[in-house]
Amino acid sequence: MTNPTATLDERYDPSAIEPAVQQRWRDEKVFEVRxxxxxxxxxxxxxxxxxxxRLHMGHVRNYTIGDVISRYQRMQGRNxxxxxxxxxxxxxxxxxxxxxxxxxxxxTRENIAYMRGQLQxxxxxxxxxxxxxxxDADYYRWEQWFFGQLLExxxxxKKQATVNWDPIDQTVLANEQVIDGRxxxxxxxxxxxxxxxxxxxxxxxxxxxxxxxxxxDEWPEPVKTxxxxxxxxxxxxxxxxxxxxxxxxxxxxxxxxxxxLGVTCMAVSAxxxxxxxxxxxxxxxxxxCADCRMNSVAEAVVETAEKKGMPLGINVRHPLTGAxxxxxxxxxxxxxxxxxxxxSVPAHDQRDYxxxxxxxxxxxxxxxxxxxxxxxxxxxxxxxxxxxxxSGEFDGLTSAAAFDAIADRAEQQGFxxxxxxxxxxxxxxxxxxxxxxxxxxxxxxxxxPIAETADRLPVRLPDQVDFAGIGSPLKQMxxxxxxxxPGTATPARRETDTFDTFMESSWYAQRFCCADLQDGMLDQxxxxxxxxxxxxxxxxxxxxHLLYARFFHKLLRDAGLVQSDEPFKRLLTQGMVCAETxxxxxxxxxxxxxxxxxxxxxxxxxxxxxxxxxxxDGQPVEVGGVEKMSKSKNNGVDPQHLIERYGADTVRLYTxxxxxxxxxxxxSDSAVEGAARFLRRVWRLAHDHLARGPVIAATIxxxxxxxxxxxxxxxxxxxxxxxxxxxxxxxxxxxxxxxxFNALSSLDDTSPAGRSVLQEGLEVISLLLAPITPxxxxxxxxxxxxxxxPVTEAGWPTVDETALTRTSIEVVVQVNGKKRAVLQLPVDxxxxxxxxxxxxxxxxQRFTADGTVRKVVxxxxxxxxxxxx
RNA sequence: GCGGCUGUGGCGGAAUUGGUAGACGCGCUGGAUUUAGGUUCCAGUGGCCUGCGCCGUGGGGGUUCGAGUCCCUCCAGCCGCACCA
Numbered sequence: 001m002t003n004p005t006a007t008l009d010e011r012y013d014p015s016a017i018e019p020a021v022q023q024r025w026r027d028e029k030v031f032e033v034r035x036x037x038x039x040x041x042x043x044x045x046x047x048x049x050x051x052x053x054r055l056h057m058g059h060v061r062n063y064t065i066g067d068v069i070s071r072y073q074r075m076q077g078r079n080x081x082x083x084x085x086x087x088x089x090x091x092x093x094x095x096x097x098x099x100x101x102x103x104x105x106x107x108t109r110e111n112i113a114y115m116r117g118q119l120q121x122x123x124x125x126x127x128x129x130x131x132x133x134x135x136d137a138d139y140y141r142w143e144q145w146f147f148g149q150l151l152e153x154x155x156x157x158k159k160q161a162t163v164n165w166d167p168i169d170q171t172v173l174a175n176e177q178v179i180d181g182r183x184x185x186x187x188x189x190x191x192x193x194x195x196x197x198x199x200x201x202x203x204x205x206x207x208x209x210x211x212x213x214x215x216x217d218e219w220p221e222p223v224k225t226x227x228x229x230x231x232x233x234x235x236x237x238x239x240x241x242x243x244x245x246x247x248x249x250x251x252x253x254x255x256x257x258x259x260x261l262g263v264t265c266m267a268v269s270a271x272x273x274x275x276x277x278x279x280x281x282x283x284x285x286x287x288x289c290a291d292c293r294m295n296s297v298a299e300a301v302v303e304t305a306e307k308k309g310m311p312l313g314i315n316v317r318h319p320l321t322g323a324x325x326x327x328x329x330x331x332x333x334x335x336x337x338x339x340x341x342x343x344s345v346p347a348h349d350q351r352d353y354x355x356x357x358x359x360x361x362x363x364x365x366x367x368x369x370x371x372x373x374x375x376x377x378x379x380x381x382x383x384x385x386x387x388x389x390x391s392g393e394f395d396g397l398t399s400a401a402a403f404d405a406i407a408d409r410a411e412q413q414g415f416x417x418x419x420x421x422x423x424x425x426x427x428x429x430x431x432x433x434x435x436x437x438x439x440x441x442x443x444x445x446x447x448x449p450i451a452e453t454a455d456r457l458p459v460r461l462p463d464q465v466d467f468a469g470i471g472s473p474l475k476q477m478x479x480x481x482x483x484x485x486p487g488t489a490t491p492a493r494r495e496t497d498t499f500d501t502f503m504e505s506s507w508y509a510q511r512f513c514c515a516d517l518q519d520g521m522l523d524q525x526x527x528x529x530x531x532x533x534x535x536x537x538x539x540x541x542x543x544x545h546l547l548y549a550r551f552f553h554k555l556l557r558d559a560g561l562v563q564s565d566e567p568f569k570r571l572l573t574q575g576m577v578c579a580e581t582x583x584x585x586x587x588x589x590x591x592x593x594x595x596x597x598x599x600x601x602x603x604x605x606x607x608x609x610x611x612x613x614x615x616x617d618g619q620p621v622e623v624g625g626v627e628k629m630s631k632s633k634n635n636g637v638d639p640q641h642l643i644e645r646y647g648a649d650t651v652r653l654y655t656x657x658x659x660x661x662x663x664x665x666x667x668s669d670s671a672v673e674g675a676a677r678f679l680r681r682v683w684r685l686a687h688d689h690l691a692r693g694p695v696i697a698a699t700i701x702x703x704x705x706x707x708x709x710x711x712x713x714x715x716x717x718x719x720x721x722x723x724x725x726x727x728x729x730x731x732x733x734x735x736x737x738x739x740x741f742n743a744l745s746s747l748d749d750t751s752p753a754g755r756s757v758l759q760e761g762l763e764v765i766s767l768l769l770a771p772i773t774p775x776x777x778x779x780x781x782x783x784x785x786x787x788x789x790p791v792t793e794a795g796w797p798t799v800d801e802t803a804l805t806r807t808s809i810e811v812v813v814q815v816n817g818k819k820r821a822v823l824q825l826p827v828d829x830x831x832x833x834x835x836x837x838x839x840x841x842x843x844x845q846r847f848t849a850d851g852t853v854r855k856v857v858x859x860x861x862x863x864x865x866x867x868x869x
Numbered sequence: 870g871c872g873g874c875u876g877u878g879g880c881g882g883a884a885u886u887g888g889u890a891g892a893c894g895c896g897c898u899g900g901a902u903u904u905a906g907g908u909u910c911c912a913g914u915g916g917c918c919u920g921c922g923c924c925g926u927g928g929g930g931g932u933u934c935g936a937g938u939c940c941c942u943c944c945a946g947c948c949g950c951a952c953c954a
Contacts, residue, residue, distance in 0.1 A: 050954050091953065163952075174952040222873055226949075229872050299950050303870040332870090351870080424951095431952060501954070540949065542873080576948080606914095607897040608879045628947085657894070658881060664947080666881060671895050673907090678894085680909095722885085732883065735893035742893090812889045817935045819889050843921075857934055863888050867934045 001028060003782035003790060007690050012683035014647025018775045022123055030792055031125040033081050035528040042078040043529045044070040045509055045568075047537030047545075048085045048132075051111035052092055055118045057577040057629055057655070057667070058538065060639045064652045064772075065574055065661050065730070066536045067124045071771035072724050073533075074125075075796040081529055082125055083512040085132030086112050089436045089501045091174060097435075097467045104435040105463045108135060118640065122648045123774055125792075130515040134437075134504035139511065141458030142521035143503055144440035148451040149559055151441075155201045158449060161428055162271075162297050162336055165193035171471045172432040175298040192293045194271075197430035198439060198497070202551050206231055206422045209550060218570035220662070223542045230543045232423025237407050239343065239416035241266065241316035243274075244324060250274060250316050251339045253421055256348065257410070258402035261391040262366035264356065265344040266316055266327045267309065271335035274327060278312035285310055285329065292331045307332055307355050319415035320392075320406075330355065337425065346381065353381035366390045367399065427548065429500045434465060434472045436498030443493045444485055453486040459494070472496060505545055506552035509535075509567055522561045535568040539662075542573065572661060572728060579635040579667035581624035582612055593634035594621055596667075626666055637667055649773035650676040656730040656772050678738060679776055682769075685745050686762050686780050689755070698753040702805055706757050709743060713761050714803040716740040720768045721796065730772065737768050759784065767797045813838040814865040815847040823864075831858045838864040 009016075025031060035041075046066035049059050063084075070082040086108075093104035112133060119126070132139055150156045164173040166183035172195075177184045202209075210231045213224045236255040243249055250266055268275050270292035279286035288310040295301060309330040316325050332351065333342055346356035346363040356363055367386040369375040375382040385399035394402050410416030430439065438459040440452035452459055462480055465473040474480050474496040481494040510522055513529040537545075546568075553567035582594045594614055599621060602611045612621050629636040642651050654675040659665040700706045716736050723733035744761040747754060763784050770777035770791045781791035788794070806827055811834055813821040821841040825834060835856050838844060844866065851868040858864050 047954095052954090087954070172952070175950095176953045226873055230950085232872095297952090300870080303950085305870095428951075433952085500952070502951095505954085538948095538954095539874085540954085543949065544951065545954080578947095603879080603896075605897065606879055607895090625946090660882085663875080663882090668881065668895065671881065674894055677909095727885070729883095729885085731881090732885090732893080735883075738893055810889090814889080814935075817888090817933095822889075846921085855934060857888090859888055863935090865888080865934055 001790060001793075003786050003788050005786040006779075006783045008683065008687040008780070008783050010684075010687055012680045012776070014649055014679075014775065017779050018121075018123065018648055021775045021778045022120065024778075024790070025123075025125070025792070031082065032127050032129055033079060035525055036079050037528070039077070039079040041081065041529060042070075042073040042534075043081045043509075043513075043532045044073065044534045045083070045512070045532045045536070047535075047541065048087050048505070048508060049115065050087045050090055050092070051108055051115055053111050053114070055115055055639050057637055057639055057665075060122065060651060061577055061655045061661075061665060062536055062538070062574055063119065063122070063124050064655050065572065065728075066534075067652075067774075068656060068724070068730060068771040069534055069536070069728075070125055071774060071792075072796065074792065075767070075770065075794065076725075077795065081127065081512070083130040083132075083515070084119060084124070084126040084128070085130075085508060085512065086115075086134065087501065087505050087508075088112065088133045088135035089498075089504060091433065091435070093435045094433060094467070097465075101467075103463065103465065105135065108133075108435075118643075121643055122639075122652065125774075130512050132508055132511060132515055134501075134508065135435075135461075137458040137460050138518075140437040140504065142511070143437055143499065143507070144452065144457050144459055145454055146507075146521060146555075146559070147440055147499075148454070150200065150555065151449075151451045155204065155555070156198060156429075157201065158196055158198055160194045161197045161199075162192045162194050163197075163432075164296055165191045167191055169470065175296060178296040178298070178301075181294070181296060181301075189294055190296060192271075192295065192297060195432075197428055198441075199426040200429055200551075202427045202548075203422055203424055205551055205554055206233065206424050208554060209424075209547065212550070212566055216566060216568075216571070219568075220571060220573055223539075223546065223571060223573060226542045227547055230424060230547065234421050234423070236419055236421055237403075237410060237416050238339075238419040239319065239410060241319060241325065241343075241415075244315040244317055246277075246314060250327065250341055252341045252343045253338050253419065254343055255421075256345065256399075257406040257416075258385075258388060258394075258397075258399040259345040259348045259366055260320060260343075260406055261388075261394070262345040262347050262364045263318065263325060263343045264346060264362045264364055265352075266325055266341060267330040267333050267344050267352075267355070268312070268327060268341040269333040269335040270329050270331065272329070272333075272340045274314060274341075275312060275329040278314050278327075278329075282313065285312065289329055292329070295331070297334075297336075302332060302334060305331060307351070307358060309355060309359060319410070319413070328359070338421070347377055348381055348383055350381045350383060364390065427500075427502075427551075429503055430497040431500055432472055432475075433498055434461075434467075434474050436501060437461070437504065438474075439495045439497050439499060441495040442483055442485060443495070444490065449495070450485060450492070456486055461498070472498075474498075502545060502548045503552075506549045507556065509549070510553070510556060510562060522556070526561070527563050530562055531564045531566055532568045534570045534572065536572045536574060539573040539575065546571070574661045575659065575664040576628045577665045577667065578626045579629050579637060581627050581633045581635045582614075582621045583624050584614075584621050593624075593632070595634050596637070596669075629667070642672065646672065646676045647775070649679060649776050653679065653734065653773050657734040658731065660729050660731055662728075678741075679773065681745065682741060682765060683776065683780070685741070686766075686783065689758055689762060690783055692750065692755065695755050695759045696752040698751075698756040700753055700757060702803070703807070705747075706749070706753055707803075709747060709757050710760070710800075710803045711806070712740055712743050713757075713764050714799045714801075717764060717768065717797050718799045718804075721799075724771065733768075734772065737765060741765060764797050766791060767794060770794075809861050811838075811861065812863045813841060813844050814863065815844060815868055817865060818847075820844050820847055827861075831860070834858055834864055838866065 046062050070080050074080045088108050093108050096102050096107045097104050164178050166173050166186055166188055168186035168188040178190050234255045237257040238253050240249040240251050270289035279289050309328045312327045314327045344352040346352045347365040368389045369386045388394045388397050388402050407418050438461055440459045441449045481496050483492050483494045485492045509532050510526050513526040514523045517523050556562045582599045583591045599612050600615050604610050612623050614621050627633050654672045700710055719736045720733045723729045766777045766781040778791045808824050809827050811823045811825050821843050848868050854869045855867040
């Protein structure tokens, strides 16, 4: 395929060129790829969207970044896979069903169809033959199959776990559905309730997940730090305190055994068996424990709630001193984490300190601070390491030495043992919801779970459901849950819980490699494409999704389905898309938010914002600050309107130019206008150039304005290449192209030599812009290079080193660190010459005349600093 | 509460390895073209003085010939916290 001979229309009309260019990509299957061992592969993946209805600007940003990287890599000659699909299960589909009576499947399919159209209109180079929707049985059947494998290996298990329960709606609530302790629809006070749920044993891989972070040298350091903290590996001591007047002992875990002699209290969860035991004869305590259950299970809620407690009337014996220690129930200790009990050391733990202050418990100092450290136990706990005091035979030991001495003692005397503990908890994958992948398990008469056998998969989620009832419709559907045990006619009951949607998003990257595979989960193609070379998505996924996906990949590896250890080689976390907010406050205090599209902003003659008015009534509204685009603040910008008004290239250019990809992007209508203006200017320069007829090739001397311009062309290639491939700073890449364009457009030379340089410059701009604004780049390139390959097949431009040669350089002269002159020096000038010329400069002498030169610092080719005293 | 991040003109941002602060764009001011402009083009645009000077990167302190960049400390805002995706 070659470019036709063409000129450019006078006017840039994206609505005409973009569909035509996209049609060529479709007709020639430009982005459909296959494994090719002869070429270097590049797998570029953006986090697939939840089909919520319409694309939002966050999607546009995410997918433009991915497309820019993909197209750049294509131009580098790599075999590039860039697929797209749908994270199609989830809660919003159920909400739509409840609110509007639309079946979740229908709602989801319609959303997918609309959003697919939007993605195509934006010109993203996806291989659509690999499209996946996770709600397809062809997809989730393999997840069900794999769950069976994990069950066989003992990597999944069932146990009781606590959920948020809405007693009016009789349903389990997600944390985000609990607002101020109440259900978001019913308004009922939420209770904690324990129900049996499925877990995947991610803690069995905790060490590997932690250690392999060191291999991910192309991941952002903050993401790795967050994962390390999330896994939270700690070395500590599991201790047993014998109960007084009761049988048994109270087990706790501590990372600070050096503070063992400072224990003045034990705190247990309200759900702890000991608290339950003590509640039996103590109505006040029973009431307190019941009250503790009236709270969301969300960690942020638990940790920020007021610290409350009540004594159980039960004591334990200190294993070293024999002292009597009271046991308290406390609302900040969670049953689901560790042993559900902690030892309280008020002097050396801030939370314990506050708890002790609130309840009049003693504060016993056992760690003395090192010299120079602050320690005021009247004000706060001392939480640093130090030297032991008030600890009998352990006095004088450092915290580190005491850790070992006390651990040895505990192990000798049998009241404790060393233990590695993780903050990471096993992955709870059960959801009491309808719109998800059915958990492929049946229960016999005895209630024991049995995995579905492969021949009975998929366990299909029924499409026709009734949302009139309470909770998940599956629990009311006998036709779904009545079944038989595999391979028999014995009646059995099917599991009605579904999987956490993070399950589906944990292996879609691998499935994209062989999306059409009918008789297996993955095949050898996954090993050609995996790992993903570049993964792109929001920073909000830094821990959960990215940790689950890493874990799942290791599970797939250990099942022999993939060979690599990690799924994502390089990670880019993009920032949020934000916009200004506007509101009015009613007398009741209620805020009404207005869309930026409906508001006019007033400015003074310097452009400062002085206020804003609602266009509809001309009355003022308050400016609320820049926040993440959201429905609740009504500050979203619909990309669809922008695409219709400006075309895909302008939207893509703006989102890449406005901010670096990993920082937040602040929306600006007028800056979009600016992006459109730039493309019109580029188009017009190319049009005017081509209208002058064919270019006669000419040799350009390195000296002179045309040589300088050629140098700028090639400096721009070097700068943009580095920005796009290494730095991922598309905003500065675009700025560099704009600078080059400004230089080219001010060239007033229609001689053969001048036109030859302009031709080269315009070709380079077409190529450099091709990943970002592929439609205009394709049309311009075709007009500039008739008979050549289309821009999608053209290589990335290379730097002509001979064009870069300079004869002179600028050197800044400072006196005491302040700039006083700029010198033009020959490139090969030595330090002595630079220093001599700097000191000879007239303006420099004005500032050196009154003192003596004490020192001269010379940074080669850049700067001279003269220190005068 | 815990973990992570970010603070630079009127605004978005640039300054890549401690070396010219404010690239590029928006906005604004003035001018030109046009029947008209929400078009296009030209010039100016950190602040204070309007001289070649001084000040200036959230606040305060420090290291250095030199700090937006490194160290200490304080403040403000944002993201995540396990059933939103």
